[in-house]
Amino acid sequence: MPRLSVWFVRFSLIHLFLGLTIGGLILANKRIPFAPWTWSLLPAHMEFLLLGWMVQLAMGVAFWILPRFRSNPPRGNVNVVWSALVLLNAGIVMVVIQPFVSMGWLSLAGRFLETSSVLLFVLVSWQRVKPMEA
Amino acid sequence: MPLLTRTFIKTALIYLTLALTLGIALALGITNGLFPVYIHLFVFGWLTQLIFGVVYWMFPKYSMQLPRGYEWLGWVTYGTLNIGLLLRAIAEPLQASKPNNLSGALLVVSAILQWLAGVVFIANTWHRVKEK
Numbered sequence: 001m002p003r004l005s006v007w008f009v010r011f012s013l014i015h016l017f018l019g020l021t022i023g024g025l026i027l028a029n030k031r032i033p034f035a036p037w038t039w040s041l042l043p044a045h046m047e048f049l050l051l052g053w054m055v056q057l058a059m060g061v062a063f064w065i066l067p068r069f070r071s072n073p074p075r076g077n078v079n080v081v082w083s084a085l086v087l088l089n090a091g092i093v094m095v096v097i098q099p100f101v102s103m104g105w106l107s108l109a110g111r112f113l114e115t116s117s118v119l120l121f122v123l124v125s126w127q128r129v130k131p132m133e134a
Numbered sequence: 135m136p137l138l139t140r141t142f143i144k145t146a147l148i149y150l151t152l153a154l155t156l157g158i159a160l161a162l163g164i165t166n167g168l169f170p171v172y173i174h175l176f177v178f179g180w181l182t183q184l185i186f187g188v189v190y191w192m193f194p195k196y197s198m199q200l201p202r203g204y205e206w207l208g209w210v211t212y213g214t215l216n217i218g219l220l221l222r223a224i225a226e227p228l229q230a231s232k233p234n235n236l237s238g239a240l241l242v243v244s245a246i247l248q249w250l251a252g253v254v255f256i257a258n259t260w261h262r263v264k265e266k
Contacts, residue, residue, distance in 0.1 A: 001193075001263065003262065003265055006264060010263055013259065013263070016255075016256060017252065017256055020249050020253070023245075024245040024248060024249035025245075027244065028241070028242050028246075030226075030229055030238075031237075031241045031242050032238075032242065053176075102157055104152060
């Protein structure tokens with residue numbers, strides 16, 4: 001597994017933990033209303049799990065597994081994919097904290113970063129989606 | 135493909151079918167607190183469970199002696215995930231429509247089990263995320 005994939009996957013596991021913890025608190029709160037404020041974390045729960053866990057894991061594994069180019073670099077421009085990693089995680093953090101700070105633009109900016117991350121990843125990875133060479 | 139992986143994937147496929155069937159029920163107007171169940175059958179029962187199974191199979195070896203880590207932890211993940219999800223599928227609609235002590239207790243147990251499934255999976259997988 002290339003180092004960049006290691007980073008993607010470890011971050012995805014951290015997001016899985018955060019998303020599940022929040023989800024567990026929200027679900028338990030339905031029966032024992034120990035913390036009504038947990039409902040305000042529902043968007044964070046979804047963001048951590050859908051973007052942070054699933055999309056990020058998919059990116060990390062795809063970077064590792066997709067057919068490689070014959071020429072160097074074999075997995076495309078690694079710097080662009082590093083940028084995608086940073087943008088995705090920065091975007092998730094911005095979206096998650098926006099409800100708790102008085103910066104209304106933060107969520108939009110976060111989504112923009114997340115979208116940019118995926119677009120960059122797609123640009124680098126598109127041509128790796130090819131038939132296996134005989 | 136190891137037995138644990140086959141079990142995860144086949145179970146995930148069953149959840150996919152259940153989720154889609156529940157989707158039809160929802161489209162027909164049968165709600166009663168079923169929408170969260172629908173979502174979680176999809177993302178936890180189908181998607182995440184599929185991922186767990188394939189990751190257990192495919193990720194780099196933990197060690198020569200234990201190439202896939204501790205298999206019993208994998209089975210614990212499988213058990214807690216599925217029992218937690220099934221309890222949720224029963225208790226959440228009940229708690230939404232006719233809340234009572236039993237459905238409430240089942241919901242809390244479900245929350246703990248689903249969380250444990252994720253934590254155990256992470257613990258069993260973390261050290262397999264490495265450069266070869």
